Amino acid sequence: MPTDIPSDTGPMWLRAVSRPGAIVFAIMFTLESFARGLIATLIPLQAYSLLHHTRDVSILYTLVGIVGLASSFAIPFFIRRFKRRWVYTAGILALLVAALLLATATLYGQIGAMLARAFGAAALNITLSLYVMDYIRRRDLVRSEPLRLMFSAAAWTVGPALGVWLYTDVGHGVAEFLSAGSCAVLLVYFWYLRMSENPAVAAATRPPPNPxxxxRRFIAQPRLRLGWFVPFARSCWWAMYFVYPPLFLVQAGKGDFAGALLVSLGNAMLFVTPLYGRMAQRTGIRRWIIVGFIGLGILTTAAGFMHGFPWIAAALLLAGSAFCCLLDAFGNIPYMRAVRPLERPQMTTVFRTYIDLSDLAPQAFYSVLLTFFDIRAVFFACGLFMFVAAVVAMKIPKKM
Known part of the structure; x- marks a missing residue:
């Protein structure tokens, strides 16, 4: 594979962090995660303070999700026109701008920040996935994906709680500028790596991509459909967890930091993903994906029943995050093993829509629910969907 990265000379640790591979992609994802994690809980809490109603927050997330979904399909055009490295760079800069806009603490700044963050996340997710599939062999994904998540666990554990603490106790704008700083470090590191593209993938972007x-091509392949649904359902749960438990604890009088701490502790479960990887190497990923969805269904539904006991409900949701991290470890692997190399740019664009749709579709549904019911309806609806996902996951080939 052609590349102009540094040669093999030098200490082993230096080669590990300067040559594209599992560790390098884990570092890149960690820097991105820290930038996003610092403002992840700030976004819904600040939106709530500006809009004053949970339903209106859901509507705002729905509208941003629509724009984010549309922008995802523009990524292949940008890759073809400007090449992948420039699209990845644009994604970093979009996250940086999102942090600065959020620091304005205005409704227009809030909307602009959410839109920029949606585009940045789409650009980084698609391009990084393509780099991973270029440099990581299919049989090694069951080890590299959990490693990537474990590296990012520190960012997602510290980021949400740290961001809200800085916002409330240190000063407005500090967390946002720290997020922008993480983006700057990622930008420098990425250009130091000077990664090249797989010639087969680059060739596949020559014809103008038709969304x-x-x-249609994606839907025509059953394994790709299944590979899309698993991370979609998992991402629906995370989208709920980042928005509604913090709002629930604020409404229960527990304060902003309690919700941020709940999100951070949930992400701390990512530290055990390498253990999940070792389990899957012995038994395959199918059974663990099914177990993950069943666990989420039970605990999320139970949290709805414990609405009158906020700390118990929070503990149940926190336990659910352990099952969702189990799904994080393996959720993308069915797709990565199924997609054909020459179709990766176009198919990965379609695959990536699970992120936007997991923000869009549930938020739209929750907006309707919250018009008639309180926030516990969100937990019930999300829990029931996890049971549906467990049934669908049974279609994963047993050999996988």
């Missing part, structure tokens, strides 16, 4: 044709 409709890509969707």
């Amino acid at each position: 409709i044709a890509s969707i």
